[in-house]
Amino acid sequence: MPLLTDLTAAVAAGKRTDTVRITQELIAAGTGPGIIVEQGLVPGMAIVGEQFKRNEIFVPEMLVAARAMKEALKLLEPLLAAAGIKPKYTVIVGTVQGDLHDIGKNLISMMWRGAGFAVVDLGTNVSPEKYLAAALEHKAHIVGLSALLTTTMPAMKETVRILRAAGLTNTKIMIGGAPITQAFADDIGADGYAADAGTAVDVAKKLVGETA
Numbered sequence: 584m585p586l587l588t589d590l591t592a593a594v595a596a597g598k599r600t601d602t603v604r605i606t607q608e609l610i611a612a613g614t615g616p617g618i619i620v621e622q623g624l625v626p627g628m629a630i631v632g633e634q635f636k637r638n639e640i641f642v643p644e645m646l647v648a649a650r651a652m653k654e655a656l657k658l659l660e661p662l663l664a665a666a667g668i669k670p671k672y673t674v675i676v677g678t679v680q681g682d683l684h685d686i687g688k689n690l691i692s693m694m695w696r697g698a699g700f701a702v703v704d705l706g707t708n709v710s711p712e713k714y715l716a717a718a719l720e721h722k723a724h725i726v727g728l729s730a731l732l733t734t735t736m737p738a739m740k741e742t743v744r745i746l747r748a749a750g751l752t753n754t755k756i757m758i759g760g761a762p763i764t765q766a767f768a769d770d771i772g773a774d775g776y777a778a779d780a781g782t783a784v785d786v787a788k789k790l791v792g793e794t795a
């Protein structure tokens with residue numbers, strides 16, 4: 584029987600066929616789906632996130648690893664649902680109004696899923712009202728805003744204003760994207776900022792109180 588560490592290594596290396604095969608073998612051997620996710624897949628994506636932060640790998644490698652994880656999750660999701668295992672935290676994510684760039688936002692979403700968050704992806708060109716409606720509907724722990732254009736940074740500011748005005752006390756707001764900085768995040772009153780997908784996982788965990 585393969586080990587959970589074999590699964591971790593397969594995900595980290597982006598080996599989709601091996602990831603799926605090892606997941607199937609672990610399921611057949613009676614390993615719980617929650618254990619497979621928590622102790623096999625998630626550590627693999629954590630390795631990838633760290634390598635990305637250190638510039639040891641780049642976006643394509645990260646996407647390949649995330650896709651391998653996604654394939655394994657397809658096998659595990661029905662088992663997780665049957666076992667009543669639900670992710671603890673929900674994140675709403677989208678690219679702000681006027682902005683159609685979604686590669687970074689998709690990457691962040693995959694990394695968050697890889698870290699065990701439930702992710703509701705609103706897509707691109709998302710209005711402040713749509714973020715707010717989704718945050719209320721899903722009782723979001725985090726609303727994540729992505730922007731790639733300097734011209735859509737005001738839409739980010741407006742979205743934060745509308746979310747704040749709605750008084751969402753248990754929802755943190757996190758922002759990112761190529762033109763975004765910590766100074767801008769502070770200026771518009773966001774709770775968190777991340778420069779890349781690896782850091783986005785650390786920041787999200789911190790915002791929900793999972794890490795110090």
Ligand code: B1M
Nearest residue numbers: 682683684685686687727728729732733759760761779780
């Ligand atoms: Co656009 N584009 N684009 N583009 N495009 C840029 C952003 C640009 C810098 C290119 C340039 O001129 N050098 C420039 C913006 C200039 C500026 O605002 N200062 C630009 C422009 C001008 C435009 C158009 C206006 C061009 C035109 O039509 N005249 C137009 C705008 C359309 C619109 O949005 N309304 C446009 C269109 C497009 C395409 C459709 C062709 C395509 C997008 C395809 C798609 O996304 N599906 C495109 C692309 C691909 C780019 C570049 C080349 C690459 C962006 C990308 O995907 N990077 C980009 C130039 C560049 O960045 N080199 C450019 C890879 C991605 C993984 O990185 O998104 O930064 P990124 O995400 C990172 C971090 O930023 C962070 O983590 C990610 C992973 O590390 N991050 C977060 C992102 N979101 C986060 C959220 C978080 C936390 C971290 O928390 C919630």
